[in-house]
Amino acid sequence: MAQHEALPVGGPLMTRPFKLLLGFLFFWAILLIYRFAVGIGPVSGLSDGYPWGIWIAFDVVTGTALACGGYAVAILCYILNKGKYHPLVRPAILTSALGYSLAGLSIIIDVGRPWLIHRIPLRFHIWNHSSALLEVALCVMAYTGVLWLELAPAFLEKYKDSPKVGAMARAGLAFFDKAMIWIVAMGLLLPTMHQSSLGTVMLIAGWKLHPLWASPVIPLLFLISCVGMGYAVVVAESSLSSHVFRTEAESGMLTKLATPMAIVLGLFLLLRFADVLFRGEFGLMFSSGLLSLMFWLENLLMFWSIFLLSGHRRERFSNIASAALLMILSGALYRFDAYIVAYDPGPGWSYFPSLAEVLITLGIVVLEVAAYIVIVKTFPILTGRAPADH
Amino acid sequence: MSFDRRKLLKGFAAVGAGAAASALPAEASPPKPEVPPDAFGMLYDATRCIGCRACVTACKNANGLPGNLYDPPEDLSGDTKNIIKVYDHGKTDESYVKAQCMHCLDPACARACMIGALQKREFGIVTYDPERCIGCRYCQVACPYEIPKFQWDTPTPVIVKCELCHHRISKETGKPMPACCEVCPREAVISGDYRELLAEAERRIAENPERYWPAGSPKIYGKTDGGGTQVLYLAAVDFEKLGLPELGEAPAGYEAAEIQHTVYQGFIAPVALYGLLGAVLWKNRRSAEKKEEE
Numbered sequence: 001m002a003q004h005e006a007l008p009v010g011g012p013l014m015t016r017p018f019k020l021l022l023g024f025l026f027f028w029a030i031l032l033i034y035r036f037a038v039g040i041g042p043v044s045g046l047s048d049g050y051p052w053g054i055w056i057a058f059d060v061v062t063g064t065a066l067a068c069g070g071y072a073v074a075i076l077c078y079i080l081n082k083g084k085y086h087p088l089v090r091p092a093i094l095t096s097a098l099g100y101s102l103a104g105l106s107i108i109i110d111v112g113r114p115w116l117i118h119r120i121p122l123r124f125h126i127w128n129h130s131s132a133l134l135e136v137a138l139c140v141m142a143y144t145g146v147l148w149l150e151l152a153p154a155f156l157e158k159y160k161d162s163p164k165v166g167a168m169a170r171a172g173l174a175f176f177d178k179a180m181i182w183i184v185a186m187g188l189l190l191p192t193m194h195q196s197s198l199g200t201v202m203l204i205a206g207w208k209l210h211p212l213w214a215s216p217v218i219p220l221l222f223l224i225s226c227v228g229m230g231y232a233v234v235v236a237e238s239s240l241s242s243h244v245f246r247t248e249a250e251s252g253m254l255t256k257l258a259t260p261m262a263i264v265l266g267l268f269l270l271l272r273f274a275d276v277l278f279r280g281e282f283g284l285m286f287s288s289g290l291l292s293l294m295f296w297l298e299n300l301l302m303f304w305s306i307f308l309l310s311g312h313r314r315e316r317f318s319n320i321a322s323a324a325l326l327m328i329l330s331g332a333l334y335r336f337d338a339y340i341v342a343y344d345p346g347p348g349w350s351y352f353p354s355l356a357e358v359l360i361t362l363g364i365v366v367l368e369v370a371a372y373i374v375i376v377k378t379f380p381i382l383t384g385r386a387p388a389d390h
Numbered sequence: 391m392s393f394d395r396r397k398l399l400k401g402f403a404a405v406g407a408g409a410a411a412s413a414l415p416a417e418a419s420p421p422k423p424e425v426p427p428d429a430f431g432m433l434y435d436a437t438r439c440i441g442c443r444a445c446v447t448a449c450k451n452a453n454g455l456p457g458n459l460y461d462p463p464e465d466l467s468g469d470t471k472n473i474i475k476v477y478d479h480g481k482t483d484e485s486y487v488k489a490q491c492m493h494c495l496d497p498a499c500a501r502a503c504m505i506g507a508l509q510k511r512e513f514g515i516v517t518y519d520p521e522r523c524i525g526c527r528y529c530q531v532a533c534p535y536e537i538p539k540f541q542w543d544t545p546t547p548v549i550v551k552c553e554l555c556h557h558r559i560s561k562e563t564g565k566p567m568p569a570c571c572e573v574c575p576r577e578a579v580i581s582g583d584y585r586e587l588l589a590e591a592e593r594r595i596a597e598n599p600e601r602y603w604p605a606g607s608p609k610i611y612g613k614t615d616g617g618g619t620q621v622l623y624l625a626a627v628d629f630e631k632l633g634l635p636e637l638g639e640a641p642a643g644y645e646a647a648e649i650q651h652t653v654y655q656g657f658i659a660p661v662a663l664y665g666l667l668g669a670v671l672w673k674n675r676r677s678a679e680k681k682e683e684e
């Protein structure tokens with residue numbers, strides 16, 4: 001690891017844009033207080049017909065998939081033993097840790113009786129083993145903890161030379177050095193379980209979910225696409241942060257991600273179409289109106305992404321960045337469709353997110369960005385040196 | 391590619407294949423839920439209902455829910471567990487229909503609920519315990535009849551649905567006394583042991599076969615639909631028009647539980663995968679260290 005050293009970005013924290021973020025978060029907090037004072041109905045477009053909206057479909061389901069960078073890079077780095085990707089690990093784990101923590105916060109905002117949430121992990125004697133959602137809840141809670149543990153060395157490294165707590169920090173680092181294998185193994189197991197179960201969750205909706213999405217392989221599709229989205233986010237985040245913080249761009253490394261990305265995408269498309277054909281739902285790809293359109297939009301975005309990643313096109317970094325964005329879009333769309341658009345509770349119901357609902361989701365994203373800035377400026381996460389004056 | 395790594399990829403594939411395969415044989419033979427020995431239920435005969443809504447008021451009173459007859463609710467909601475709806479498409483194509491929980495034999499809501507706030511219990515009644523409910527609303531996603539309702543306008547919401555008046559147990563018979571059935575002036579909705587109700591429904595059909603839908607071989611909705619329900623329906627029009635969906639004989643959304651059970655049976659697959667992952671990581675690290683030494 002010594003060859004790519006991660007360093008704090010440094011520089012002043014209270015820049016103008018950062019203050020803007022904080023200002024927004026202040027109003028966001030007031031909105032949240034209102035949400036908890038009056039209930040979910042008045043602030044959202046949710047109803048008994050559409051009990052789940054963007055707080056679940058975007059903040060939790062898409063949010064955690066986007067937070068699979070840590071998982072996706074760990075597969076490359078630790079399982080396929082491609083050490084060259086190592087500089088990508090820490091920033092990826094950080095975005096994952098933030099993403100999962102904020103998905104947790106979203107769940108607290110979304111559920112009606114959040115003061116009882118702790119009973120889910122604690123009352124293990126009454127766990128309902130049939131519930132895919134239970135597995136998701138438990139795994140997400142555990143994985144959030146695992147991610148922060150994976151990141152702990154970054155925090156400890158900052159203090160290892162301090163006269164006061166240095167000894168403790170060094171002891172901690174030594175411990176993590178030994179234990180990390182088992183923590184990382186957890187960090188590989190848990191997403192495999194819950195990212196697939198996030199697909200299983202919607203299978204219970206039965207006739208309410210359109211057959212193009214309600215498939216027995218939906219868990220596998222969710223799992224594969226979260227890996228793809230993980231890589232895509234690593235590319236996007238890395239090029240963005242090297243741009244913003246003017247650290248050394250990892251574009252050489254990111255270009256190499258093109259191959260695994262293309263493989264994952266190809267697998268997804270293969271399974272997606274094979275499944276529809278095998279189940280004999282071929283006609284539905286064309287006869288379902290808006291949903292047929294959504295189906296093709298999802299998959300064409302992905303084809304386009306593969307196109308940009310293949311042949312000599314992949315040698316240009318801008319193509320890889322575009323492919324990453326397309327993949328993110330396509331994966332997010334797939335999740336939105338499976339959770340909202342292709343979910344039809346029957347006549348008389350409709351859903352469109354309210355302004356307050358959108359603002360609450362936006363606040364989650366802003367909080368994530370603000371926390372990311374604070375952490376990379378203070379702790380050794382990114383590789384490459386930043387100009388000291390930034 | 392090392393031997394371990396190949397084993398690991400196989401492990402991943404096994405979890406995935408397990409998930410996929412579980413659904414395939416399942417399609418051939420969906421589970422057939424059993425009728426609990428003490429199953430209690432309701433029989434609603436739409437051809438007898440005159441739409442007086444006495445049952446709606448009685449349900450509100452028996453369950454301490456707000457509302458009155460002069461401002462009747464239009465649908466089930468966070469304060470309405472029972473409703474009479476009108477289906478009106480001309481003289482020969484009209485009917486009333488009662489809606490409340492169907493008390494499924496294999497309830498999707500209970501399979502969904504994380505720590506069992508919704509559960510099938512005594513008399514086969516599907517009950518709700520707010521002490522176990524976090525308000526995730528997954529039961530609403532799961533229920534094929536759109537029965538569980540959420541209280542949207544309060545900071546301390548609960549799920550509201552018919553629990554077959556299991557809080558009104560008769561001292562004489564030791565069985566529930568559904569308030570809606572007590573007040574019905576025409577015996578359009580009656581309650582009793584599930585098996586007796588089924589026999590009664592068959593008796594009514596035998597007596598007046600031309601009265602019921604579909605002509606020729608009238609159907610008892612709930613006998614097998616969605617795995618079967620403890621609330622049974624008779625009607626003169628297509629049940630789908632009355633909001634009772636065509637479900638087939640398999641319990642609604644059972645594939646989800648099937649996948650969970652197959653992949654996570656005894657927790658063997660996850661533990662094995664964890665061990666395998668650990669082994670591969672350890673091996674990879676060893677080889678990396680060796681390289682550094684050289």
Ligand code: SF4
Pocket residue numbers: 490491492493494497498499500516532533534535536537538551
């Ligand atoms: S009708 Fe819905 S709420 Fe009632 S038992 Fe069946 S699944 Fe549960």
Ligand code: SF4
Pocket residue numbers: 502503504505507508522523524525526527528529530549
């Ligand atoms: S809302 Fe409550 S009753 Fe419904 S599934 Fe969630 S925890 Fe269970």
Ligand code: SF4
Pocket residue numbers: 448449450452453471472490551552553554555568569570571
């Ligand atoms: S059984 Fe009780 S709770 Fe259910 S609809 Fe009848 S009166 Fe209401």
